[in-house]
Every structure is written in C-alpha cells, then in structure tokens.
Amino acid sequence: MTLQIEVRLRYGKGFELRVDNEFSLQGVTALFGRSGCGKTTLLRIIAGLERVQGATVRFGDRYWQQGSDFVPLHKRRIGLVFQEHSLLPHLSVRSNLLYGYTRTPEALRRLHPPDVTGMLGINDLLERRIDQLSGGQRQRVSLGRALLISPQLLLLDEPLAALDTQTKREIMPFLSRMAAQSGVPIIMVSHAPDEVQRLADRVAFISEGQIQSVEALHEALARPNSPLFDDVGAASVLEGNLGEAGEDGMRLFGPPGTQLWVSDMQQMPGQQASRLRILARDVSLSLDDPHRISIQNHLPVTIERIDPAHNNRIVVACRTADQQLLLAEVTPRAVSQLGLVAGLELFALIKSVALLA
Amino acid sequence: MFELGPAEWQAIEVTFKLCLYTTIILLFLATPIAWWLSKGRSHTRTVVQAIVALPLVLPPTVLGFYLLVILGPRGLVGETLENMGLHHLAFSFEGILIGSVLYSMPFAVQPLTEAFNNLGRRPVEVASSLGAGVVDRFCTVILPLTRGGFLVAATLTFAHTLGEFGVILMLGGSIPGETKVLSVLIYDHAEGMNYAGAHSLSLMLLIFAFLTLFVVYSINRRFEVAKL
Numbered sequence: 001m002t003l004q005i006e007v008r009l010r011y012g013k014g015f016e017l018r019v020d021n022e023f024s025l026q027g028v029t030a031l032f033g034r035s036g037c038g039k040t041t042l043l044r045i046i047a048g049l050e051r052v053q054g055a056t057v058r059f060g061d062r063y064w065q066q067g068s069d070f071v072p073l074h075k076r077r078i079g080l081v082f083q084e085h086s087l088l089p090h091l092s093v094r095s096n097l098l099y100g101y102t103r104t105p106e107a108l109r110r111l112h113p114p115d116v117t118g119m120l121g122i123n124d125l126l127e128r129r130i131d132q133l134s135g136g137q138r139q140r141v142s143l144g145r146a147l148l149i150s151p152q153l154l155l156l157d158e159p160l161a162a163l164d165t166q167t168k169r170e171i172m173p174f175l176s177r178m179a180a181q182s183g184v185p186i187i188m189v190s191h192a193p194d195e196v197q198r199l200a201d202r203v204a205f206i207s208e209g210q211i212q213s214v215e216a217l218h219e220a221l222a223r224p225n226s227p228l229f230d231d232v233g234a235a236s237v238l239e240g241n242l243g244e245a246g247e248d249g250m251r252l253f254g255p256p257g258t259q260l261w262v263s264d265m266q267q268m269p270g271q272q273a274s275r276l277r278i279l280a281r282d283v284s285l286s287l288d289d290p291h292r293i294s295i296q297n298h299l300p301v302t303i304e305r306i307d308p309a310h311n312n313r314i315v316v317a318c319r320t321a322d323q324q325l326l327l328a329e330v331t332p333r334a335v336s337q338l339g340l341v342a343g344l345e346l347f348a349l350i351k352s353v354a355l356l357a
Numbered sequence: 358m359f360e361l362g363p364a365e366w367q368a369i370e371v372t373f374k375l376c377l378y379t380t381i382i383l384l385f386l387a388t389p390i391a392w393w394l395s396k397g398r399s400h401t402r403t404v405v406q407a408i409v410a411l412p413l414v415l416p417p418t419v420l421g422f423y424l425l426v427i428l429g430p431r432g433l434v435g436e437t438l439e440n441m442g443l444h445h446l447a448f449s450f451e452g453i454l455i456g457s458v459l460y461s462m463p464f465a466v467q468p469l470t471e472a473f474n475n476l477g478r479r480p481v482e483v484a485s486s487l488g489a490g491v492v493d494r495f496c497t498v499i500l501p502l503t504r505g506g507f508l509v510a511a512t513l514t515f516a517h518t519l520g521e522f523g524v525i526l527m528l529g530g531s532i533p534g535e536t537k538v539l540s541v542l543i544y545d546h547a548e549g550m551n552y553a554g555a556h557s558l559s560l561m562l563l564i565f566a567f568l569t570l571f572v573v574y575s576i577n578r579r580f581e582v583a584k585l
Binding site for chain 1: 498
C-alpha cells in the first residue's frame with residue numbers, strides 16, 4: 001500500500017507547504033519535524049480535513065483527491081486520533097466506541113468491540129462518562145474508537161503530546177501493540193525522537209514545509225547527526241524477542257551470542273517486546289571482555305564506522321553478531337588511546353537499556 | 358381586572374401565532390447563517406454579521422417603513438405578487454411575519470453563532486472520521502452539544518417577537534384577527550383612555566417577559582452558553 005501526495009499551499013507569513021512524494025505505508029510511518037514545519041497540515045490534507053485546490057492524494061489505487069474530485073472524510077474510512085482528547089462529551093465510553101462501529105457497513109468490519117477493548121484494556125470503563133476518565137484512559141478510548149471503524153488508515157496527530165511522562169509510558173505499549181496487531185497502516189505526526197524510535201518503521205523528515213526524505217527507521221538511525229538525535233544524542237534501536245522473566249525480574253533479550261539482560265519493569269504480561277533503545281552515551285567500548293565489573297551487558301561487536309568528532313565527542317558505529325547497529329559515544333582521546341579503527345573487533349559495555357515495547 | 362373580552366383573546370391568538378411561526382422559521386433560517394458565521398473571519402462574514410445585527414440598533418419604524426415600501430402594492434415584491442395574481446403583503450399576517458423574522462433575526466443568530474464557536478471544529482471532525490455524513494453529524498453531534506444555544510435562541514426569539522410594536526404598526530396596521538397583536542391592542546386601549554384594559558394586558562406581558570428572561574439565564578447557567 002502506498003500513499004501519493006502532491007500539494008502546494010501558501011499560508012501565513014511566507015510559509016509554503018510543497019510536497020510531491022509517494023511512499024510505502026506498511027507498518028508505522030512517522031511524520032517527524034519541529035513545531036510549525038507543516039506536518040499537522042500535511043496530515044489534515046491526507047485526512048481531507050483541509051481541502052487544498054489542485055492537490056492530489058492517492059491511497060493505494062484510490063484517488064481521495066484529484067482535480068475537482070474530492071472524497072469527503074466520512075467516506076474515506078480513516079481513523080483519526082488527535083493530540084488533545086476528542087471524545088464526544090455527551091456520550092458514554094461505550095457510545096463513543098460504537099459511534100463509528102455502527103456506521104461501518106457490516107461487510108467491512110474486521111475489528112470488533114470485544115477484541116479492541118481487550119487489547120486496549122478498557123473493558124472496565126465502558127459505562128463511564130467521559131469526564132470520569134483520566135487523560136491516558138481517554139486516549140485509549142480514542143484509539144479504540146478509531147480502530148472500530150476498521151479503518152484503511154490510521155492518522156495519529158501527536159497522540160501522546162498532551163500526556164505526562166507517566167501516562168505516556170502507560171499508553172506506549174498499547175500503541176505499539178495496536179500497530180503490530182491491527183494490521184492497519186499508521187501515519188503518526190511527532191516531534192519527539194523517543195516516540196519515533198519506539199513506534200515507527202519509517203520516518204518522513206519534514207522541515208520548512210517539505211518532506212526532505214523518507215527512510216526506514218534503521219537507515220535514519222544509522223546516519224551521523226540524524227535529526228532523530230536531537231535531545232539525548234545518538235541512540236540505537238535493537239530488535240529481538242524477550243525471554244521469560246527470571247526470579248530476580250531480569251529477562252534475556254535477543255538471540256544467543258548477542259543476548260542482553262533487561263529488567264522487567266512496566267512490562268505487559270506475556271508480551272514479547274521487540275525493541276530496545278540504547279543511548280550511545282550509555283555504551284562504552286573495551287578491547288577485552290572485563291569480568292569484574294558491575295555492568296552486566298557485554299556484547300562482542302565490530303566497528304563499522306567512526307564519525308568525525310562533534311563537541312569533543314565521537315560516535316562509533318558497531319555491528320553486533322546479528323548484524324544490528326549499535327552506537328557508542330566516546331572521546332577522541334579514547335579513540336586514539338585504544339587505537340579504534342573500522343573493522344576492529346571489541347566489546348561494547350552497555351550501562352543501561354530501555355525496553356521500548 | 359383580568360377579564361379578557363373577545364378582542365383581547367383575538368389579539369392573544371394572533372400574537373401567539375406570530376411568535377410561534379417566527380420562532381420556527383428563524384430556527385431553520387438562523388442555523389445555517391450562524392454556522393457559516395462561526396466558520397471563520399472574512400469581509401463577507403463581517404458584512405453579513407452587521408446586516409443581521411441591524412435590527413438591534415435601527416428604530417423599528419425604519420425597518421417597518423422599508424418593508425412597507427417593498428412588500429406594498431407598488432413595491433418590488435408586492436407588485437410582482439400582484440402581477441402573478443396574488444396579494445401584496447402590506448397589512449397582512451404574512452407581511453408582519455416577514456417583518457418579525459427580520460426584526461428578531463439577531464436574537465436567533467447570535468446565541469447560535471456563539472454556541473457553534475464554543476463547540477469548535479473538533480467534535481464535527483471526529484464525527485466525520487467515524488463515518489457520519491452532514492445530516493447525521495448535525496443530529497447526533499452538533500444539536501446535542503449546542504442544545505443550550507438552540508433553547509436560548511428559541512426563547513429569546515419568541516419573547517422578542519412578543520414585544521414587537523413599531524414594525525407591526527408600520528407594516529401591518531391594526532387589523533383585528535390579522536395584524537392586531539397584543540402590543541398594538543395596548544396602544545389602542547391607551548389611546549382610547551381604556552387604562553384598565555391596557556393595564557391588564559401590560560401586566561401580562563411584563564410577567565411573561567420576566568419569566569422568559571429567567572428561563573434564558575437559567576439555561577445559560579446550566580449550559581454555559583452565550584450571554585446577551
């Protein structure tokens with residue numbers, strides 16, 4: 001499934017949105033950029049909430065907008081989730097969830113209320129009024145309501161931006177579970193690198209009203225000075241399966257030979273997590289495998305690339321045994337003292353890992 | 358004091374009919390206008406907004422005079438109607454109904470515009486994404502979420518039409534059973550030195566007006582909608 005979008009729109013003080021792109025929609029696509037770069041406007045054009053003269057929007061082989069033809073939003077079957085809560089205040093949780101479901105032709109329904117409420121953990125909330133829900137619960141109901149129209153496409157406009165850190169952490173697993181299990185392509189607007197690293201399979205970088213590039217998440221994370229490294233510096237995302245929890249609450253992650261111990265905090269029962277996020281500054285490099293050390297996670301790696309120094313810091317890109325990219329941040333002094341060069345085999349010591357989903 | 362004769366009952370009937378019809382027509386007419394006004398800011402919108410609000414500041418006799426000219430036998434509308442074999446609209450119930458609709462327009466449009474502004478675009482966008490078409494969205498989202506605004510608009514329109522005098526006198530005159538409404542009858546009574554008759558009707562209108570405003574402000578408090 002691909003999305004083609006062609007639009008030129010001038011608005012505000014000299015701001016121009018100029019997009020002419022076509023990209024695959026499999027999985028989760030993040031529209032990533034700073035506030036005011038035009039990403040939300042782009043999302044609204046895709047949804048059909050803004051009708052821009054002369055724009056073309058094609059979803060698969062269906063033209064949603066071309067020339068004077070325009071399919072209104074209520075006929076596009078797009079699930080929308082907004083930044084702030086958008087539940088209909090005069091309806092109960094149950095009626096909100098069923099509002100779209102009952103308006104979806106029976107033949108097109110693929111997702112049904114019991115599955116969706118179970119997946120999002122909102123079974124106990126169905127009879128509540130909207131003002132009796134917390135922020136996180138509201139977003140989960142919004143997600144469920146959008147899923148229950150069995151959408152062809154889900155558009156999420158910064159769905160976590162209005163939530164506090166704790167609630168974000170609570171919702172994130174539901175979001176990634178939804179992305180993995182619903183099979184619906186998702187486009188998500190975000191300006192937060194950690195959300196993108198956690199959820200996205202593909203990133204469209206947007207700045208000054210243009211899509212600069214569309215890259216797979218791994219490509220985007222592999223290049224030096226990726227825009228995704230804004231606030232906490234370089235980071236890598238490792239994928240793998242999660243083992244059973246031991247008595248001390250630690251679980252093994254990844255295939256034999258590249259296994260890591262991760263602590264089992266805030267994990268959903270029975271979930272096979274698939275992503276670990278490791279900040280480059282939490283990774284040290286050692287020429288031999290130290291044993292008398294508190295750091296538990298040592299991985300044999302091969303240096304693939306050493307980036308130029310930036311602020312007296314050097315990012316060293318390493319390959320793990322299962323060919324995943326792991327970034328380490330070291331000083332130029334360490335590079336010269338240890339004699340680090342591309343191709344060198346050594347050990348990466350990982351101080352802390354964050355289980356993403 | 359409150360003995361009502363046939364003339365009084367006739368005036369009450371005409372007045373009630375006029376208020377009811379005006380309210381119903383205005384709710385249908387004002388809703389799309391208010392919706393359009395709430396959808397943005399442009400010069401055209403400002404012009405329309407000003408025209409709608411004119412009866413608030415214009416002497417009713419001015420409005421009545423122009424309507425008399427337009428709807429009368431020599432006016433644009435009246436003459437066209439005569440040529441089609443119909444009656445012109447001056448000094449008729451239909452004529453004062455048109456006058457009332459125009460005269461009370463701001464009292465329907467303003468609370469509705471305010472209610473639609475408070476509603477914002479989000480609930481409507483959400484409903485469209487969930488597959489609801491235009492009529493569906495209006496009935497299941499807009500109407501329930503702005504019903505306070507509709508109640509205020511309806512009550513104010515009804516009450517304001519009740520208090521109409523200048524437009525009706527200019528346009529409709531004082532024809533019993535056709536255009537003689539309560540306010541005109543009170544005027545007639547006072548002119549004819551029938552102070553008791555004028556008093557009883559005046560007191561009725563006073564109490565009714567107070568009750569109406571009491572209801573409006575209660576609704577306002579309950580729904581937190583527009584205040585006038």
